[in-house]
Amino acid sequence: MNQTDLSFPRLEETPPPAERPSPLPGVSWVWRDIVLGIFAALVVFFILGAAVVGSTTAAYGKDALETQLAEAGAVALLDAVLVVTVLLVIARKGAGLRELGFRAPTRGWPRLLGVIILAYFAAIGVVNIYGILIDVFGLDWLKPGTQLGSDFYEHDSVVILTGIAIVFMAPVAEEIFFRGFVFGGLRRYMNMPIAGLLSGMLFAMAHGDPGLILPFAGVGLVLAYVYEKSGSLFASIGVHFVFNSVSFMLLLLIPEWR
Numbered sequence: 001m002n003q004t005d006l007s008f009p010r011l012e013e014t015p016p017p018a019e020r021p022s023p024l025p026g027v028s029w030v031w032r033d034i035v036l037g038i039f040a041a042l043v044v045f046f047i048l049g050a051a052v053v054g055s056t057t058a059a060y061g062k063d064a065l066e067t068q069l070a071e072a073g074a075v076a077l078l079d080a081v082l083v084v085t086v087l088l089v090i091a092r093k094g095a096g097l098r099e100l101g102f103r104a105p106t107r108g109w110p111r112l113l114g115v116i117i118l119a120y121f122a123a124i125g126v127v128n129i130y131g132i133l134i135d136v137f138g139l140d141w142l143k144p145g146t147q148l149g150s151d152f153y154e155h156d157s158v159v160i161l162t163g164i165a166i167v168f169m170a171p172v173a174e175e176i177f178f179r180g181f182v183f184g185g186l187r188r189y190m191n192m193p194i195a196g197l198l199s200g201m202l203f204a205m206a207h208g209d210p211g212l213i214l215p216f217a218g219v220g221l222v223l224a225y226v227y228e229k230s231g232s233l234f235a236s237i238g239v240h241f242v243f244n245s246v247s248f249m250l251l252l253l254i255p256e257w258r
Contacts, residue, residue, distance in 0.1 A: 182198075
């Protein structure tokens with residue numbers, strides 16, 4: 001006598017409607033991981049500000065050489081912490097540097113330099129268009145403030161340490177965090193322009209200047225586009241490196257632009 005199978009057929013498991021596989025290979029982290037990474041970065045930021053910069057300012061004064069060195073050192077240390085934080089968060093998902101975008105570009109290495117140059121001019125274009133619109137409409141309150149005070153340029157040690165942090169460390173750390181981690185995770189939930197703008201907004205707000213939010217959100221979108229289309233974080237790191245190094249050198253060489 002045959003027994004009747006009363007069990008229900010198993011349905012194939014599918015991700016929730018709002019969550020889909022990312023177009024970026026290997027991205028497995030979800031929105032909760034992104035929130036955790038951002039929260040951890042904020043905690044470290046405030047701890048470094050209080051422990052390193054705050055204590056040095058209280059001891060030596062705001063404009064002292066020791067305080068300026070502490071500020072530059074805190075920026076470099078925060079960059080390192082951003083990378084470690086992301087690696088620890090995504091390690092829980094079995095992911096690593098390759099999943100963050102450290103892989104060969106889809107169109108090959110020879111084309112990478114051209115992509116970087118074109119994207120750099122696109123990013124500069126975004127910043128310049130923003131500046132023109134601000135002047136045309138008389139919105140002076142939206143102008144970016146001075147990122148580095150005049151006293152900064154008086155000490156070679158401060159210039160060198162800050163240059164290392166801004167030109168070499170920031171492009172790698174910020175692209176890992178904002179493009180490889182945040183943008184890569186957001187792409188599981190939304191299309192490229194929205195994910196690029198949201199990650200760009202976070203990137204802009206991290207610079208601590210309200211006047212940079214709109215232009216740097218646009219720059220963040222350019223960097224996200226370059227990353228996704230090239231399939232490699234080396235592309236956006238290259239654009240970020242050129243952007244920071246050219247800006248830093250111009251400020252050093254042309255005092256009127258500071």
